[in-house]
Amino acid sequence: MAFEGLADRLQSTMQKIRGKGKVSEADVKEMMREVRLALLEADVNFKVVKEFVKKVSERAVGQEVLKSLTPGQQVIKVVKEELTNLMGGEESKIAVSNRPPTVIMMVGLQGAGKTTTTGKLANLLRKKYNRTPLLVAADIYRPAAIKQLETLGKQLDMPVFSLGDQVSPVEIAKQAIAKAKEDHHDYVLIDTAGRLHVDEALMGELKEIKELANPNEIFLVVDAMTGQDAVNVAASFNEQLGLTGVVLTKLDGDTRGGAALSIRSVTNTPIKFIGLGEKLDALESFHPERMASRILGMGDVLTLIEKAQENVDEEKAREMEKKMRTASFTLDDFLEQLGQVRNMGPLDELLKMMPGANKIKGLNNMQIDEKQITHVEAIIQSMTKEEKIHPEIITAGRRKRIAKGSGTSVPEVNRLLKQFEDMKKMMKQMTGMQQKGKKKGKKKGGFNLPFNPFQ
Amino acid sequence: MSFFKKLKEKITKQTDAVTEKFKDGLTKTRDSFSGRVNDLVARYRKVDEDFFEELEEILIQADVGFETVMELIEELKMEVKRQNIQDPAEVQGVISEKLVEIYQGGEDETSRLNIQAEGLTVLLFVGVNGVGKTTTIGKLAHKFKVEGKKVVLAAGDTFRAGAIEQLEVWGERVGVDVIKQGAGSDPAAVMFDAVQAAKSRNADILICDTAGRLQNKVNLMKELEKVKRVIEREVPNAPHEVLLVLDATTGQNALIQAKTFKEATNVSGIVLTKLDGTAKGGIVLAIRNELGIPVKFVGLGEKMDDLQEFDAEQYVYGLFADLVEKEEIE
Numbered sequence: 158m159a160f161e162g163l164a165d166r167l168q169s170t171m172q173k174i175r176g177k178g179k180v181s182e183a184d185v186k187e188m189m190r191e192v193r194l195a196l197l198e199a200d201v202n203f204k205v206v207k208e209f210v211k212k213v214s215e216r217a218v219g220q221e222v223l224k225s226l227t228p229g230q231q232v233i234k235v236v237k238e239e240l241t242n243l244m245g246g247e248e249s250k251i252a253v254s255n256r257p258p259t260v261i262m263m264v265g266l267q268g269a270g271k272t273t274t275t276g277k278l279a280n281l282l283r284k285k286y287n288r289t290p291l292l293v294a295a296d297i298y299r300p301a302a303i304k305q306l307e308t309l310g311k312q313l314d315m316p317v318f319s320l321g322d323q324v325s326p327v328e329i330a331k332q333a334i335a336k337a338k339e340d341h342h343d344y345v346l347i348d349t350a351g352r353l354h355v356d357e358a359l360m361g362e363l364k365e366i367k368e369l370a371n372p373n374e375i376f377l378v379v380d381a382m383t384g385q386d387a388v389n390v391a392a393s394f395n396e397q398l399g400l401t402g403v404v405l406t407k408l409d410g411d412t413r414g415g416a417a418l419s420i421r422s423v424t425n426t427p428i429k430f431i432g433l434g435e436k437l438d439a440l441e442s443f444h445p446e447r448m449a450s451r452i453l454g455m456g457d458v459l460t461l462i463e464k465a466q467e468n469v470d471e472e473k474a475r476e477m478e479k480k481m482r483t484a485s486f487t488l489d490d491f492l493e494q495l496g497q498v499r500n501m502g503p504l505d506e507l508l509k510m511m512p513g514a515n516k517i518k519g520l521n522n523m524q525i526d527e528k529q530i531t532h533v534e535a536i537i538q539s540m541t542k543e544e545k546i547h548p549e550i551i552t553a554g555r556r557k558r559i560a561k562g563s564g565t566s567v568p569e570v571n572r573l574l575k576q577f578e579d580m581k582k583m584m585k586q587m588t589g590m591q592q593k594g595k596k597k598g599k600k601k602g603g604f605n606l607p608f609n610p611f612q
Numbered sequence: 613m614s615f616f617k618k619l620k621e622k623i624t625k626q627t628d629a630v631t632e633k634f635k636d637g638l639t640k641t642r643d644s645f646s647g648r649v650n651d652l653v654a655r656y657r658k659v660d661e662d663f664f665e666e667l668e669e670i671l672i673q674a675d676v677g678f679e680t681v682m683e684l685i686e687e688l689k690m691e692v693k694r695q696n697i698q699d700p701a702e703v704q705g706v707i708s709e710k711l712v713e714i715y716q717g718g719e720d721e722t723s724r725l726n727i728q729a730e731g732l733t734v735l736l737f738v739g740v741n742g743v744g745k746t747t748t749i750g751k752l753a754h755k756f757k758v759e760g761k762k763v764v765l766a767a768g769d770t771f772r773a774g775a776i777e778q779l780e781v782w783g784e785r786v787g788v789d790v791i792k793q794g795a796g797s798d799p800a801a802v803m804f805d806a807v808q809a810a811k812s813r814n815a816d817i818l819i820c821d822t823a824g825r826l827q828n829k830v831n832l833m834k835e836l837e838k839v840k841r842v843i844e845r846e847v848p849n850a851p852h853e854v855l856l857v858l859d860a861t862t863g864q865n866a867l868i869q870a871k872t873f874k875e876a877t878n879v880s881g882i883v884l885t886k887l888d889g890t891a892k893g894g895i896v897l898a899i900r901n902e903l904g905i906p907v908k909f910v911g912l913g914e915k916m917d918d919l920q921e922f923d924a925e926q927y928v929y930g931l932f933a934d935l936v937e938k939e940e941i942e
Contacts, residue, residue, distance in 0.1 A: 380742065
């Protein structure tokens, strides 16, 4: 399927321009068409795209691109900058009322992920800000919605306030706030029922809750996969309720998430959090520049780096690097390295963050078999200490034993040993190169997997 | 001209009530969509690049898949050249005709479900999170129950908090049995149980719920394949339908959803939900065009009987109603 990023799109245009020596205004126009298509493909609303392209065109024609030696790169840079600007700064702060409890209302369409997000937000408030939130089950319409929140409350070990599904949500909110005051909860999270923005009766109910509860925050929860309609939904909720923030959910999917841009530009309210999974800790702050990369299909290096920093012990990495340089890298070291990579999360997700990864043929549809890594680990763990340090002593008999011990086969053991040897050879070559070229050493600390997990 | 008349005549023969429901549900959709086409035609004196660019935008705004729009525009350009059309008003007819062509696909295509005359029919529901699988199952169970069929539901979403309870509430509401295990149990095992229970209770129809899953989660898609395999093994030729539930508000990603779920479970039809909002659900056009999967039902509201069989002509009529009426005046 032709979901190519902006970089790919511009490449073909660039090839036409290359060799021309100078870029004309017509060329810029053509590039802008590609920008437009890339954004539309990412589900950014067409009106927003139009505005955006106009702005970028002005900057582009205004010298920046025309005079540049690498106009393609320059266009991408300008586009990304403008995108990032448009999505605003990082604002993942949550209001604190000076007269507790602080009240947060969660609103949105059906199935956007309000209840799950409510649970995640409560978890974040406790973990990061040391608060004691009270969850309020005000979705009396969808069957078992209350039960869902109660289950989440149990998982989090947090109180959930509910009056069943026969009491009006307005009354539930009222009593919940009284209860929160009584029990000294500093936050009240009201999970409201999903509703269409054009449903006057139900929107009226939200307004009533708002008037009564006087919330400090009203978060609109939006599915990141939302298409062109995102602007209508967001604008309408904002007009009727006055939103203070947006939470974008299901970003762990493979949507480009252009809705983020649309919503931001029609509501002018900050996107505060993004949902990245079904687990209760999968709520993160919104980073505009990362979102810009994603919308443009450019990978997400920053998140990748962050993950690496979080999970890889720097000292260990340095030590490892030294071992690689001196070619004293053993299978034990390799095992450790493997563990660190795995700590960063599922491999296929990591790969997706790499820029250009979507260009590698078949990578999109590739299924990375995490089991194979487990096999590799098992094989190494079935070796003796001696064998791990000097793999050359592993004879046919030992191979058989290792295969048996790890529940794999001799060919698998063979493959691993061969690949490990190849890797060591490569390291030697690299160190050779480094010594010639000096420096440059730091960059190569990385994760050379001595096997191909993509078979 | 005659094309619209034919369409209208065909529609009027059908029950008015259903058509009304479609029209109601699609009012917002129609207003903005054909309104914009009309507006476009009125504003342009010449059929030129700008005209096509704007038309492209209108289609994109309806969430019609990107590739499909590009294809459609190319075809239109060719057609305009061939017929030497200068007047935008003439293009209008061609646009609608092309759209209907895609929607209708093969002539004899029906939205009817593959229900067995004898023995058990198994329907498997799949889709991403929050599209309305469980609600749709509830509505469909109600529909079958009204038709006098014996229905059993399988609570295959063992993952999301409260999902089993949600299906149980629907079961009570509709008055059908729900086969379940505890939260967190293996969905394939639930299916096995449900098939056995449906068989021993002599049920006509078993509807299987599954947990919502994003299509890029390889392991979860594998789990779904397993669920399907279990059903296949226990009932010959089952599942008789694999229905992918799509949220009408979803954008381009719906196409990837359809493609991936089709690969994993051989999806036989689509249920398009939440069409009562302002979303256009135009992506079904692309899915039809690129993957050949037909839409079987549309969800037009939250009530038990708000699930309608999809009728391509009615859908198109809903989209183009004011175009049709306008032509009649002329």
